[in-house]
Amino acid sequence: MRLRTRRSPSRVTLASFASQLLNGLASASSMFLVAAGLTLIFGVTRIVNFAHGSAAMLGAYIAAAIVATQFAGVASFWMALAGALAAGALFGVVLERGVLARLYAAPEMLQLTATFGVLLIARDAALALFGAEDRLGPRVPGLSGSVDFGAFVVPQYDLFLIGVGPLVLIALTWIVARTRFGMQLRACAENRGIAASLGVNPVRLYVAVFALGSALAAAAGALSLPREPATLTMDLPLVADAFVVTVTGGLGSIPGAFIAAVVIGVVKALCIGLGTHDIAGVTIAFPKLTLVAEFCVMAGVLAVRPQGLLGKAIDAPPTTLLPEQRAWLPPLARRDMWLALAVVLLLAALPMVADEYTLVLVIEVLLAAMFAASLQLMLGAGGMTSFGHAAHFGIGAYAAALCAKASLPFALAVGAGPLAGALSAALIGAFCVRLSGVYLAMLTLAFAQIVWSAAFQWDSVTGGSNGLIGIWPPPALASRTAFYALTAVLAVAALGALVAIARSPFGYALRATRDSRLRAAAVGIDVARTQWLAFIIAGAFAGLAGALFAFSKGSISPESLAIPKSVDALVIVLLGGINAWFGPLAGAAVFTWLQDALTRSFTYWRAALGILIVLLVLLFPRGIAGSFAWRRKTA
Amino acid sequence: MSGAPVLAVRNLARAFGGVRAVDGVDFHVARAEMVALIGPNGAGKTTCFNLVNGQLRADAGSVRLEGRDIGGLAPATIARLRVGRTFQVAATFVSMSVRENIGVAQRALGRRGDARAADELMARVGAPELVDRHAAALAYADAKRVELAVALAGNPLLLLLDEPTAGLGLAERTPMMEAVRAATVSGVAVLFTEHDMDVVFGFADRVIVLDRGRIIATGTPEAVRADAAVRRAYLGDG
Numbered sequence: 001m002r003l004r005t006r007r008s009p010s011r012v013t014l015a016s017f018a019s020q021l022l023n024g025l026a027s028a029s030s031m032f033l034v035a036a037g038l039t040l041i042f043g044v045t046r047i048v049n050f051a052h053g054s055a056a057m058l059g060a061y062i063a064a065a066i067v068a069t070q071f072a073g074v075a076s077f078w079m080a081l082a083g084a085l086a087a088g089a090l091f092g093v094v095l096e097r098g099v100l101a102r103l104y105a106a107p108e109m110l111q112l113t114a115t116f117g118v119l120l121i122a123r124d125a126a127l128a129l130f131g132a133e134d135r136l137g138p139r140v141p142g143l144s145g146s147v148d149f150g151a152f153v154v155p156q157y158d159l160f161l162i163g164v165g166p167l168v169l170i171a172l173t174w175i176v177a178r179t180r181f182g183m184q185l186r187a188c189a190e191n192r193g194i195a196a197s198l199g200v201n202p203v204r205l206y207v208a209v210f211a212l213g214s215a216l217a218a219a220a221g222a223l224s225l226p227r228e229p230a231t232l233t234m235d236l237p238l239v240a241d242a243f244v245v246t247v248t249g250g251l252g253s254i255p256g257a258f259i260a261a262v263v264i265g266v267v268k269a270l271c272i273g274l275g276t277h278d279i280a281g282v283t284i285a286f287p288k289l290t291l292v293a294e295f296c297v298m299a300g301v302l303a304v305r306p307q308g309l310l311g312k313a314i315d316a317p318p319t320t321l322l323p324e325q326r327a328w329l330p331p332l333a334r335r336d337m338w339l340a341l342a343v344v345l346l347l348a349a350l351p352m353v354a355d356e357y358t359l360v361l362v363i364e365v366l367l368a369a370m371f372a373a374s375l376q377l378m379l380g381a382g383g384m385t386s387f388g389h390a391a392h393f394g395i396g397a398y399a400a401a402l403c404a405k406a407s408l409p410f411a412l413a414v415g416a417g418p419l420a421g422a423l424s425a426a427l428i429g430a431f432c433v434r435l436s437g438v439y440l441a442m443l444t445l446a447f448a449q450i451v452w453s454a455a456f457q458w459d460s461v462t463g464g465s466n467g468l469i470g471i472w473p474p475p476a477l478a479s480r481t482a483f484y485a486l487t488a489v490l491a492v493a494a495l496g497a498l499v500a501i502a503r504s505p506f507g508y509a510l511r512a513t514r515d516s517r518l519r520a521a522a523v524g525i526d527v528a529r530t531q532w533l534a535f536i537i538a539g540a541f542a543g544l545a546g547a548l549f550a551f552s553k554g555s556i557s558p559e560s561l562a563i564p565k566s567v568d569a570l571v572i573v574l575l576g577g578i579n580a581w582f583g584p585l586a587g588a589a590v591f592t593w594l595q596d597a598l599t600r601s602f603t604y605w606r607a608a609l610g611i612l613i614v615l616l617v618l619l620f621p622r623g624i625a626g627s628f629a630w631r632r633k634t635a
Numbered sequence: 636m637s638g639a640p641v642l643a644v645r646n647l648a649r650a651f652g653g654v655r656a657v658d659g660v661d662f663h664v665a666r667a668e669m670v671a672l673i674g675p676n677g678a679g680k681t682t683c684f685n686l687v688n689g690q691l692r693a694d695a696g697s698v699r700l701e702g703r704d705i706g707g708l709a710p711a712t713i714a715r716l717r718v719g720r721t722f723q724v725a726a727t728f729v730s731m732s733v734r735e736n737i738g739v740a741q742r743a744l745g746r747r748g749d750a751r752a753a754d755e756l757m758a759r760v761g762a763p764e765l766v767d768r769h770a771a772a773l774a775y776a777d778a779k780r781v782e783l784a785v786a787l788a789g790n791p792l793l794l795l796l797d798e799p800t801a802g803l804g805l806a807e808r809t810p811m812m813e814a815v816r817a818a819t820v821s822g823v824a825v826l827f828t829e830h831d832m833d834v835v836f837g838f839a840d841r842v843i844v845l846d847r848g849r850i851i852a853t854g855t856p857e858a859v860r861a862d863a864a865v866r867r868a869y870l871g872d873g
Binding site: 327328329505508509511512514515516518519520521522523524525526527 | 688690709710711712714715719720722726727728729730731732735738739740742743744745769770771782785786788789
């Protein structure tokens with residue numbers, strides 16, 4: 001093996017460690033501020049929200065705009081911070097009153113999905129208000145210098161940030177422990193009903209908590225401005241970080257969030273401080289491990305303490321189910337058979353009438369339907385809320401792409417997709433099947449984020465942010481029509497197989513575990529194993545969809561396993577109805593067509609999509625197909 | 636192992652924090668016997684059940700099913716060894732019909748799902764007309780019957796019934812217990828907890844009285860009714 005010469009493995013000095021450590025602690029402070037807001041809101045309302053990242057982004061942009069005016073001279077930065085706090089609080093109030101107030105009793109899956117819609121809207125609102133360019137804040141007057149520690153130099157601003165974290169922790173702890181507001185918070189966190197009967201006005205309290213929590217996130221955004229620019233894509237990474245910190249610290253625990261933020265900050269700093277090393281012949285670039293490191297900390301903590309560092313023991317928090325998930329699943333009717341036949345005939349006839357562009361779009365619909373149908377098995381029959389299903393899709397896609405790159409036969413490359421998807425689901429599922437509810441949703445999301453980071457950073461294998469290109473099927477399948485035919489056959493087979501699985505004895509056992517874990521175990525069903533198998537089956541079908549997706553596009557990038565991709569599948573399932581046999585296909589058709597139409601004709605297509613998602617959740621909590629089916633039955 | 640009782644519990648103990656919920660309990664249940672486990676709230680009845688069916692792990696002691704040690708096995712494994720159970724609050728699979736509820740249980744217990752079995756079982760619990768109804772739409776008393784039929788689906792050696800008549804109206808209690816008794820005709824051993832003393836004294840062959848995790852009396856219904864310690868436990872020193 002050729003040894004590459006590189007900068008001699010940096011000798012790790014104490015000074016470089018100390019300097020990285022302080023840097024890590026400064027980031028930990030911002031991370032803690034975002035996470036504290038998230039955990040505060042969760043503790044009282046039991047809601048986890050993606051839009052928390054939007055509050056942070058909003059704070060950063062507002063602060064950047066205020067600083068830029070310089071109307072307060074030297075004090076501009078502090079004015080900007082105040083402005084960000086106010087904007088964050090306002091955002092929290094609007095979010096609570098406008099969307100979440102209607103969803104307190106809804107399943108967490110719907111709450112999370114709705115807040116993702118809000119995140120999309122907020123992102124486009126920022127685009128409209130502040131433009132597409134990144135905004136970097138100037139250094140803060142009075143804190144622009146640095147402190148010389150002899151062996152290393154630290155920016156004054158970093159030291160200031162390091163102080164902010166503990167100060168906020170003390171302030172929040174004091175508010176919760178000593179004030180009347182804090183007492184009401186604790187009462188509501190313990191028992192909403194009793195708190196209300198004791199005269200706590202829950203509406204005012206919830207609004208106040210959202211305002212305070214979102215203001216904290218906005219402050220974090222504003223405070224990070226002198227270190228990092230405000231960008232339109234900062235929202236998701238920030239909230240994903242905050243998810244990790246709150247889950248690791250224990251949902252609802254503010255001191256837990258602080259400890260977790262510090263631990264994660266320090267581990268990240270150590271990774272950077274270690275530099276690149278050759279260990280036993282393998283070159284490990286520790287700085288590249290930073291993103292993965294925080295998720296590994298989380299997985300490690302949760303493996304030992306599922307409730308997080310300082311979280312209260314989870315008393316089997318049940319997943320809140322949609323009424324539709326508990327509805328009686330009628331047997332396949334004759335009408336369904338005719339409908340299936342009609343779909344098959346339509347797909348078969350399509351190449352004769354459709355143009356190239358339509359075929360491309362239908363391929364996309366079929367792959368989205370397959371991906372969503374695999375999630376429907378978990379979500380519908382299994383009652384398991386996954387926010388990280390794209391991990392299996394993406395791993396399948398990368399596996400197929402890597403096989404193609406290695407010049408393996410096409411059939412092998414496509415076969416590698418489901419295999420890789422099943423393996424990733426087996427690994428991730430092993431951690432997840434012990435959990436339910438919000439914890440399950442957040443853990444699946446965090447694992448997907450690990451996979452995304454790996455794909456994004458592992459340049460030598462995955463091609464990093466560029467991904468892999470030149471993934472084409474063999475000449476015999478190179479024409480659009482031929483590839484369409486292959487996709488259609490496999491998609492129909494996969495959708496049929498998933499329906500058959502849901503109706504098989506295994507499907508019944510899976511629904512039994514969802515309906516009542518206790519009862520299922522008492523009749524001899526191994527609950528964890530059954531749910532784990534469902535994870536693996538769903539992962540395999542998602543991986544197959546991913547493999548075909550890679551060949552249909554000719555390339556694959558980390559986008560295919562990012563959070564938005566997971567949410568796409570959820571929205572499709574909700575759109576089509578969680579129980580509806582044709583739900584994934586109908587949902588995928590509507591969703592793909594909408595997304596295509598919006599992106600082509602509309603600058604603010606994200607906001608439009610976000611509004612649709614929010615409306616979908618608020619108006620049709622049973623899914624569009626589900627709502628109509630229900631109306632038919634009760635009519 | 637025809638000589639061994641269906642269920643034999645020896646020196647069973649389990650504490651939660653400092654509270655000894657079950658504190659050295661010995662009892663057995665024989666074939667075709669109906670044994671009532673009674674005691675004031677917090678006496679340790681449900682903990683005993685959860686220890687027997689594997690939902691909880693014992694700190695000490697043994698649980699034997701026909702002589703075989705089943706301590707530490709998972710609930711699903713114990714269920715497959717032919718131990719049926721019902722819960723204080725009836726738990727059915729609400730997304731399925733009654734027939735499907737029974738079918739799921741049969742297949743999980745390694746028997747072929749057979750459509751006639753559901754009709755037969757529902758007839759045994761006295762409600763054959765419910766067999767094609769949706770489980771979520773059942774009246775509570777009917778859900779309890781379905782739960783009993785599901786527990787019987789694996790042809791159990793031992794039935795654990797946690798308050799079989801809780802939540803039922805007075806008029807519904809006797810038919811429910813008669814269904815249970817009819818089940819024991821085939822030789823099933825039944826261990827049940829119950830708050831309604833009319834049910835206990837009307838249907839139990841033997842009664843075991845628990846108080847603060849210990850057995851304070853055991854015997855025929857008549858003997859237990861006359862026991863001074865039992866009176867004290869229920870009525871306080873008087």
